[in-house]
Amino acid sequence: MFVILGAAGKVGISTASALRAAKLPVRAVLRDAAKAGPLQAIGCDIAFADLRDTAALGVAIAGAEAVQIILPPPLGAEDARWEMRALTESMAEALAQARPKRVLAISDYGAHVPEDIGMPTVFRLFEERLRRLDMPKILLRSAEHMEGWARSIPAAIATGTLPSLHHPVERTFAVVSTGDVGCAAADLLYRPGADKAEQIVHVEGPRRYSASDVAVALGPLLGRTITAQAVPRSRWQEALEKTLSASTARLLVDLYDAHNKGGLIDVEPGGEVRYGTTGLVEALRPFVPA
Template sequence: MITVMGATGRTGSRICHTLLEAGVPVRALGRSAERLAPLAAAGAQIAVGEPNDAAFLSEAFRGVEAVYTLLAYGPDTEDYRRQQAAQGEAITQAIGHSGVRNVVFLSSVGAEVSSGTGPIISMHDQEQRLRAVPADVNILMLRAGALFENLYGALEIVRAYGCYSDAVAADVPVPMVASADVADAAARALLDRDWRGVQVRELLGQRDVSYAEATRLLGAAIGLPDLPYIQVSAEELTGALLQAGYTPSIAGCYAELAEAINSGRVRAQEQRSARNTTATSLEEFSQTWAASYAALG
């Protein structure tokens, strides 16, 4: 059996279905029995609890061959660093108490940097915690590039203003990857368990893409090939996110992340290879994005 945290999320749900299709028993974790119900119907054992509850996680990790872990948050998170630390500490305690020997952690490109990286800092902190677990536990850090799905945040902006805007500089190349490809890499790792000790693997997408190029591709998919990308200041981004309902903690994280990307603090560490270059292109994703745009009406 394999335990999957965040089983109702984009990566977790796909991992669960992939494992079940491979004939592997799955214990799917989440906060809502209702949202976990489709996985139960597909054959997964479900467990409902909080990701910062070490006792709950210890029981969920006990007796399994491997676990998939991640740190969840939302735009309404009041104190990002504190909330992430609570989850991270619960996960590491559960690993120690449960006796599980194989752990995959969804991290991020840039997690090697110790400060000034916005939301990525929590993944740096968690990587450090995981490096301190018992030496007989095999830990795989999957450092993903920026998810294509983050671009769904552009839907309402494009419809309302006829452009896309962010604080990332227009021409800075960014490794971008589909969440499905991240999930598939994690599922393969959970099945193969082909690493020992602590290892890091990056997942970088088909190629690095600038925000200006991404905007052009999304625009072309909806018949607006000249859709402009407009860089705003970190302060302007923070203000827009606050107006959209994000907490100051999360808005500040995203503004700091943009500055980290612009300065080059957040960048891939590995040379591109068959292992870290994933299958889905932004051109393919733009068609899915365009369908969501059309659904706005």
Template structure:
């Protein structure tokens, strides 16, 4: 039997489903018995325990062949770093007391870095605590969750704008779907190993905010433009989401690390890579032929207008937006200043076409 935590969330649910579908016996770990009812109908056992309660967690882990555990960040908590340390100690004590044969633990890209990673430090704490208990443990360091974009899907659908804390908008980074994390966790649980393992897990390709906006545009059948949220507006946006002051500071440092490259998927050469190797990230806008082959949307606002925030979309296309046609060899570039009610087309025209639009 395998114990799976986090079944009310994405990765835990995917792990439990994968194990059940494979014919394995599963015990799901929940804090609220009502949340275990649907799993009981699927044939799983249900154990009620809080990850911070070492005694209850020990009972839930007893008799298991292995467990998938995680330490979800409580962004509303006054001090998520302190709470993470409490949960890490509880998991370590319970796994040891229950004589758990093996552990698979969700972690994050850059958990190997000692500083400059913000909220990811909570997962570094978990890794360090569990690495010293002498049990076989595998840490799955996941890339940026694709599901993070679901938080702004409504804005994209309603306003054609995709707010992004990631920048530059053309810089591609590894991402992964939580369903793939769950499948990888279930697969790993069914394996045997000794000591400590670290898996660096990403999806089949790397993606930029512009790529994500293009995917939304295809799904919605309407133009969607990625827009970088200015760092000055991060704290306000996060506070509206219920983040505490410590969580805002931790999240801000994490995003700075992601945008600067300090939070790097390949920072630990000892980690086992899973997923397709990423293409080199784009660090600047292309020029020449490359520029004519791609659409590079960039948000711009008129001088004196307030910065974009989630409740203030960028100004509509007008005098501050221009459409440029690429110059032919030996001729100066010409501009069209005709405002377009819907902005420039979301799809780039082929490089050999007479003209294309770029929104500025």
């Protein structure tokens, strides 16, 4: 049995779908019963547990061959770092109790960097806590998700400009579709590295893109010319707080500061990399209004 925590998310459902396509048994762990339908449709067993409920997680994980875990950024948390540490501890304690044969954790590019760079630093602490577990671990570090750019599509339609916190807009960076992250995770869960106590794998798309490349890709999809436009650094916090708490927004401000410094939000030197096959246009097409 392969157990997927956060199975209703984009990465979780992609992992579950890839495992089920290989005829493997999957238990999808959800918080919201309303999201069970698509996972039931592909033949997953369903269990319900909140990530904060260690006892319920332990029951959901019991008997697993392998478990995939993901640490969701809390969109509205007053103290995002504290909230993510609490979720990390709850999942780690549940894993220690249930003792699956291995665990795969979805982590982040830049999690190897020792200095504080915001969101990747939270994932560095996530990895450090998991290293204390006495079981084989796969740390799958994901590049920035292509689908995240979908949030800017309404602004691009309305104004012809694509707002970007990546400066300069011509600098390329690693991105990956959530579907490719899920497929890589499924492969690693099913065929892990032999006898490795810890395996670190990075996953990104078939090529790197700049914000200007994203704008060019959106042009034909939206039927108009789109131009990338750098959002002034002084406006980042305010812009992010339109949809996030101040605490979560600050983690992303620090993340983009590190991005724009260059060389930090990247593959750990000498690290293993897997490349997905999904291009940016394919990843963004489902988010374009008819």
